[in-house]
Amino acid sequence: MIALKALSKNRLKSFLIFLSITVAVMAIFLISAISGGIIGMYSKMIKTDGDIIITQKGISDTFFSNVDIALMDKIDKIENVSSSYAMIVGASPIGHIPIAAIYGTTQNHFSHYKLSSGVYPKEKEVILGENLSKQFKTKSIAIANKNFEISGTYSSEIGFEEGGVVMNIADAGTLFNRSASFILVSSNSPNAIDEIVKKISAMHSEIEVKTTQNFVKEYNQFKIIENSSFVISFLAFAMGLMGIASVMSMIVNSRKEEFGIMRALGKSRFFIIKNIFFETLVLSVVSYGVALVLSLAVLALIPHIEMLQGYVNGSLSASLALYVLASTIIMALLGSLIPAWIASKTDPILLINQGCA
Amino acid sequence: MIQVSNISHFYGNEQVLFDLTFEVQSGEFLFLGGESGSGKSTLLSILSTLLKPSSGELLLDGEAVQDIKDIDFFRQSKIGFVFQFHYLINYLNIYENIALAATDDKKQNINKILEELGILELSSRYPNEISGGQRQRVAVARALVNEPKIIFADEPTGSLDSKNSTIVYELLQDAQKKGTTVVVASHDTQIQNYATKIIRLKDGKIL
Numbered sequence: 225m226i227a228l229k230a231l232s233k234n235r236l237k238s239f240l241i242f243l244s245i246t247v248a249v250m251a252i253f254l255i256s257a258i259s260g261g262i263i264g265m266y267s268k269m270i271k272t273d274g275d276i277i278i279t280q281k282g283i284s285d286t287f288f289s290n291v292d293i294a295l296m297d298k299i300d301k302i303e304n305v306s307s308s309y310a311m312i313v314g315a316s317p318i319g320h321i322p323i324a325a326i327y328g329t330t331q332n333h334f335s336h337y338k339l340s341s342g343v344y345p346k347e348k349e350v351i352l353g354e355n356l357s358k359q360f361k362t363k364s365i366a367i368a369n370k371n372f373e374i375s376g377t378y379s380s381e382i383g384f385e386e387g388g389v390v391m392n393i394a395d396a397g398t399l400f401n402r403s404a405s406f407i408l409v410s411s412n413s414p415n416a417i418d419e420i421v422k423k424i425s426a427m428h429s430e431i432e433v434k435t436t437q438n439f440v441k442e443y444n445q446f447k448i449i450e451n452s453s454f455v456i457s458f459l460a461f462a463m464g465l466m467g468i469a470s471v472m473s474m475i476v477n478s479r480k481e482e483f484g485i486m487r488a489l490g491k492s493r494f495f496i497i498k499n500i501f502f503e504t505l506v507l508s509v510v511s512y513g514v515a516l517v518l519s520l521a522v523l524a525l526i527p528h529i530e531m532l533q534g535y536v537n538g539s540l541s542a543s544l545a546l547y548v549l550a551s552t553i554i555m556a557l558l559g560s561l562i563p564a565w566i567a568s569k570t571d572p573i574l575l576i577n578q579g580c581a
Numbered sequence: 582m583i584q585v586s587n588i589s590h591f592y593g594n595e596q597v598l599f600d601l602t603f604e605v606q607s608g609e610f611l612f613l614g615g616e617s618g619s620g621k622s623t624l625l626s627i628l629s630t631l632l633k634p635s636s637g638e639l640l641l642d643g644e645a646v647q648d649i650k651d652i653d654f655f656r657q658s659k660i661g662f663v664f665q666f667h668y669l670i671n672y673l674n675i676y677e678n679i680a681l682a683a684t685d686d687k688k689q690n691i692n693k694i695l696e697e698l699g700i701l702e703l704s705s706r707y708p709n710e711i712s713g714g715q716r717q718r719v720a721v722a723r724a725l726v727n728e729p730k731i732i733f734a735d736e737p738t739g740s741l742d743s744k745n746s747t748i749v750y751e752l753l754q755d756a757q758k759k760g761t762t763v764v765v766a767s768h769d770t771q772i773q774n775y776a777t778k779i780i781r782l783k784d785g786k787i788l
């Protein structure tokens with residue numbers, strides 16, 4: 225196959241195209257996978273143990289929300305409510321680490337954090353996420369100028385959580401000066417959820433009650449991350465694809481002389497275009513494959529990078545992978561076939577002479 | 582074999598060939614002479630179908646070129662080219678370069694021709710692994726492989742010393758003796774010794 229010979233004999237050119245396509249495709253993959261991963265983790269955290277979430281009314285971010293924890297007593301008495309717990313989510317410097325997440329929670333929610341060593345925290349005690357604990361060998365740590373004893377470590381499948389600390393909600397309340405960030409309520413009957421939402425809403429005028437599903441859907445922060453990551457990945461994608469197309473067209477243009485010779489030897493326009501088509505196809509598919517494997521490897525490595533404290537995570541969806549594959553091939557073909565087609569229409573002798581210039 | 586009537590050519594607004602009319606019989610060895618810039622290469626490109634003339638008519642082997650349906654096959658089977666630079670494809674070896682040009686029924690001739698030209702032992706080398714004279718011999722072999730009716734050569738010895746030039750001229754003469762029409766454009770007056778017909782151009786006109 226003449227296309228493969230051209231690729232293997234012109235190694236440097238082939239390698240440059242390969243490199244530019246690979247880098248472009250990896251950028252697309254990593255940016256969209258990581259931003260998708262961040263949203264995925266946060267929504268999973270909220271959706272895992274709760275059907276209904278109660279936050280302060282009119283607050284854009286749970287960080288600023290303050291809900292009265294005393295509501296829990298009344299909520300627990302509502303029909304079909306199986307359990308409820310309250311949480312404070314905050315962030316603060318911890319020891320030498322500039323910022324880490326702090327989860328203050330009621331005792332009945334501690335079991336959500338699987339202990340890998342030690343015991344659950346009593347007053348003035350904390351347990352550390354496994355990622356964070358690697359950075360502390362001490363018995364106690366300073367959080368916002370207060371000292372806490374370390375009573376144990378926990379693991380979680382949610383990357384966010386492994387990079388933080390868990391403490392009693394009362395301690396977190398003193399740190400962050402509030403009663404609770406939000407209350408999560410579980411029900412044993414899915415049909416009763418709408419009814420429960422209504423009943424809780426009626427309890428207080430300053431609260432907002434939503435199913436966790438709707439909450440995640442409407443949460444502003446997600447929309448911001450989603451929109452900005454869409455813009456960023458779109459730009460990366462567009463730049464990557466334009467790069468692919470322009471590299472391809474530069475390379476094809478530099479081969480005009482060769483096309484002119486082939487035309488002089490009686491090779492048809494179709495023959496030339498067919499060969500460029502195969503060269504491009506082979507290069508873009510191989511580069512894409514390498515980019516895919518490398519991206520998956522990077523995504524698999526990311527949770528293990530201590531510096532990131534588990535905050536970054538991500539996975540690739542099959543539909544994204546296919547979409548990127550299709551666009552890569554289309555752009556590479558556009559970039560190479562358009563100049564090849566134009567060249568094939570030019571008088572052969574002009575191609576040959578352009579080639580020598 | 583070649584009938585040229587009223588051919589003119591412009592590059593943009595600049596006219597470089599003026600209403601040329603002449604004929605070349607089958608089996609002739611035509612030498613196209615003239616100073617640099619007189620239009621030799623342009624005329625040769627038109628005669629060999631690599632450039633469309635601005636006006637005028639060209640018949641090759643009795644066919645009007647603009648009416649030929651499969652110009653690619655016509656070029657491949659009836660015309661051979663030798664250029665000043667060898668113009669071999671760098672990623673194909675010598676054998677493959679010739680095979681690229683050969684029609685299916687002529688592929689079996691490749692080794693015979695390489696042998697006749699004394700370059701058979703080079704057949705698995707790449708163009709950048711042989712000498713300039715050898716490259717030009719390969720280019721001649723490529724032009725001969727389909728036993729074309731006409732061979733066009735533009736400065737075929739432009740980058741060769743006189744010993745290698747003589748080799749190339751003799752190869753072209755051998756082809757002519759077997760009945761091929763040969764057209765050579767060149768500065769080199771040595772070639773007049775081989776020509777059976779001479780056309781000199783000056784400023785795009787026949788002298």
Ligand SMILES: Nc1ncnc2c1ncn2[C@@H]1O[C@H](COP(=O)(O)OP(=O)(O)OP(=O)(O)O)[C@@H](O)[C@H]1O
Binds near residue numbers: 592597619621622623
């Ligand atoms: N592609 C081109 N575009 C514009 N002008 C051209 C082009 N090719 C040739 N010319 C002009 O046409 C004229 C004839 O050029 P041509 O190459 O046919 O001359 P030539 O006789 O082959 O010269 P030389 O002996 O130097 O090869 C020259 O004036 C040249 O500048």
Ligand SMILES: [Mg+2]
Binds near residue numbers: 622623
């Ligand atoms: Mg010339």
